[in-house]
Amino acid sequence: MKSQIQVFILLIFLFSHGFLIAQPKLSVDFGVGFYEPTLTGFDQNENVQFPTKTVFNRNVMINWGIYYEFFNNARIGYNSFTSFEIGKNVLLINSEAAFTRSIKYRMFPIETYFRWKPKIELNFTLAPIWGRGRIELDTTPGDKEEDWDYVITSFGGDATQITDMGATDAMLNDWLGYSSILGLRYYLSSRMAIDIKGGFMNNFYNEENWRVQRQKVNGPIMKIDDLPIFSLKFVYGLR
Amino acid sequence: MRYLKVVVFSFCLIFSQNVDQKPISPCKDPLITLAEEEGIKAIPLRDIRRFKKLLEDCERQGEKKRMERLVYNDWQRDYEKAKKMQSWSSTHAMCVFVSFAYFFAGQALATDPGK
Numbered sequence: 005m006k007s008q009i010q011v012f013i014l015l016i017f018l019f020s021h022g023f024l025i026a027q028p029k030l031s032v033d034f035g036v037g038f039y040e041p042t043l044t045g046f047d048q049n050e051n052v053q054f055p056t057k058t059v060f061n062r063n064v065m066i067n068w069g070i071y072y073e074f075f076n077n078a079r080i081g082y083n084s085f086t087s088f089e090i091g092k093n094v095l096l097i098n099s100e101a102a103f104t105r106s107i108k109y110r111m112f113p114i115e116t117y118f119r120w121k122p123k124i125e126l127n128f129t130l131a132p133i134w135g136r137g138r139i140e141l142d143t144t145p146g147d148k149e150e151d152w153d154y155v156i157t158s159f160g161g162d163a164t165q166i167t168d169m170g171a172t173d174a175m176l177n178d179w180l181g182y183s184s185i186l187g188l189r190y191y192l193s194s195r196m197a198i199d200i201k202g203g204f205m206n207n208f209y210n211e212e213n214w215r216v217q218r219q220k221v222n223g224p225i226m227k228i229d230d231l232p233i234f235s236l237k238f239v240y241g242l243r
Numbered sequence: 244m245r246y247l248k249v250v251v252f253s254f255c256l257i258f259s260q261n262v263d264q265k266p267i268s269p270c271k272d273p274l275i276t277l278a279e280e281e282g283i284k285a286i287p288l289r290d291i292r293r294f295k296k297l298l299e300d301c302e303r304q305g306e307k308k309r310m311e312r313l314v315y316n317d318w319q320r321d322y323e324k325a326k327k328m329q330s331w332s333s334t335h336a337m338c339v340f341v342s343f344a345y346f347f348a349g350q351a352l353a354t355d356p357g358k
Contacts (some may be wrong), residue, residue, distance in 0.1 A: 075329075078332050116339075117325065119321065195284065212314065
């Protein structure tokens with residue numbers, strides 16, 4: 005589903021080429037976001053030693069977005085904040101697993117704005133959020149090796165050729181939320197701008213709604229509601 | 244046959260351009276006219292580099308003030324268009340501002356009922 009959304013956004017971008025020549029009102033932006041969640045399920049986990057928390061895997065997010073001006077002084081678009089955490093050699097019962105965690109806040113903002121000065125714009129954003137958490141572990145399950153040995157020997161190979169196997173599975177959680185953000189944009193030229201935003205987001209996250217291979221499981225406790233959020237972005241107007 | 248194809252291809256490549264076209268002044272280029280009439284953002288992205296070069300060439304030909312006015316008018320056009328909110332957009336902005344103020348006032352002033 006996630007890859008389908010990304011393909012859809014990419015297609016919109018590619019097929020908008022016809023509009024690019026005909027003066028569309030499109031803009032894209034890239035930047036970083038800052039927030040401060042409390043990920044108790046990772047930081048205070050006594051059984052599994054997850055990677056140590058740092059500013060980069062807790063407070064910094066990658067931010068990108070695409071906007072279309074659909075009305076005078078109003079834009080609609082897609083804006084994504086992603087927090088990543090990567091670790092290896094996470095000690096489990098049977099393996100030292102590679103671990104990846106991402107929390108993605110996918111916003112569908114409606115942004116209104118006005119120009120305070122010729123180069124300065126104030127903007128106001130309301131956005132519903134479709135959040136997704138993803139925890140991925142690369143483990144080494146025992147019975148998998150036997151199955152692969154069976155297949156390889158059927159081809160005439162030797163059962164001792166494989167000594168180690170890996171399997172990657174992910175647990176996912178989706179939730180809804182909303183966000184309200186004020187921003188200030190400084191235009192460097194008529195197409196380029198620096199955008200600073202600040203506001204809050206509220207996520208209705210439930211740690212009991214995680215799923216692995218369509219089976220419902222419990223996930224980490226995370227406090228991601230009532231969070232102040234800030235972003236710094238570079239904007240390029242395609243229109 | 245292969246040589247014939249190569250010759251035809253080379254012929255098309257070499258003689259495909261209209262060499263008889265007279266060079267026009269950079270200040271009279273259609274891109275400059277388009278930018279003056281509809282704004283710099285009306286210029287397609289693929290022509291941006293050519294437009295910047297035209298601006299420089301035109302300035303060198305003594306039309307510096309005209310080019311400065313072109314850029315100034317572009318800023319003014321955007322500013323005039325966006326300096327006032329229209330229709331429902333001001334209501335939307337007010338909703339955002341109120342929710343923003345309510346949230347941060349709550350963060351600053353609210354007390355924990357447990358304490």
